[in-house]
Amino acid sequence: MDLGNFSVSLAVKDIAASRAFYEKLGFRARGGDQAKNWLVLQNGSATIGLFQGMFPKNTLTFNPGWDSAAKPLPSFTDVRELQRRFRDLGLTPSPAADENSTGPAFLMLIDPDGNPVLIDQHVPKPAK
Numbered sequence: 447m448d449l450g451n452f453s454v455s456l457a458v459k460d461i462a463a464s465r466a467f468y469e470k471l472g473f474r475a476r477g478g479d480q481a482k483n484w485l486v487l488q489n490g491s492a493t494i495g496l497f498q499g500m501f502p503k504n505t506l507t508f509n510p511g512w513d514s515a516a517k518p519l520p521s522f523t524d525v526r527e528l529q530r531r532f533r534d535l536g537l538t539p540s541p542a543a544d545e546n547s548t549g550p551a552f553l554m555l556i557d558p559d560g561n562p563v564l565i566d567q568h569v570p571k572p573a574k
Contacts, residue, residue: 447531448523449565450510453486453493457505461485461498468494477516486516505562511569518569525551525567543567 458464461483465475468487473494478485483498491514495507511522525543532539532555539553543565552566 447528448510449508449528450522450567451493451508451512451514451516453495453507453509455495455497455501455505455507455564457501457503458496458498461496464496464498468496488514501562503560503562505564507564507566510565510567516568522569524571525553525565526571528565529553539565 456464461480465480465485465487468489471489473487473489473492476486476488476493478495484500485496487494487496493514509516510525510528511519513519526545526547529539529543529545532553537555539555541552541554543551543553548571550568550570552564555563555565557563
């Protein structure tokens with residue numbers, strides 16, 4: 447099952463301080479808007495998101511339809527198809543993606559230790 451590009455979304459208290467820290471580790475901003483309290487940083491193939499006041503906990507994030515540079519892929523498994531597979535495996539997304547939608551959508555799963563897993567698709571559903 448291909449979940450898409452992986453990153454860790456960090457719930458930070460001070461986005462400027464967090465950015466400065468991770469830049470010292472070699473990360474560079476690749477997207478986002480610090481004034482709106484979110485940034486995406488990369489260091490090689492490692493991607494982290496800094497989110498101030500948006501997530502209650504650090505979150506594992508997967509982006510169906512994106513490569514590691516957040517560029518759309520020509521084909522991928524749509525988030526709604528992933529959701530059907532998860533449900534078939536006995537997992538319950540909450541919130542769940544709208545099965546009747548066709549554009550970007552997301553769902554959330556919680557692992558057995560309480561860690562949020564976000565499947566966040568930003569690109570349109572692939573054509574069949």
